[in-house]
Amino acid sequence: MLRRLCEITDPVRFSFDNRPITAERGDTLAAALLASGVETFRHSVVGDQPRAPYCLMGVCFECLVTVDGVQNQQSCLMEARDGMVVESRRGGRQVLQGQS
Structure with missing residues (x-):
């Protein structure tokens, strides 16, 4: 498991699968989630592997x-922001009726 090397001094708070997460301002979502002990971000489309x-x-x-609510966002390229609602992915992209 990964851990932070120093304390959070400028926190931002968001949720991941309804779990509250605190990150350092400037952290990417991926770094913040890994530092919080999250090990599975999504499940593969084929085989449902973590x-x-x-x-x-x-x-x-x-x-x-x-x-x-926006699917398929690369968490390693997105900065954590206060109030974000982040959810893990399972399977393929959800296509809403009337969209292609």
Whole structure:
């Protein structure tokens, strides 16, 4: 498990799967979630296997989450902000009626 090397001095608070998370201002979502002990960010489309960040630079797409209702956001490229609602992903993208 990963852990922070120093205390949080400028906190931001958001939720991940209804769990409150506190991060340091400027942290990416991926870094904040990993530091909070989250090990699974999504489940694969094929095989439903647990997935988590791999590259942490936007290349691998293993860190996809839903942020404030917007699916397939790369958590390693998105800065944590107060009040965000972040949810893990399971399976493929949800297509709403009337959208393609």
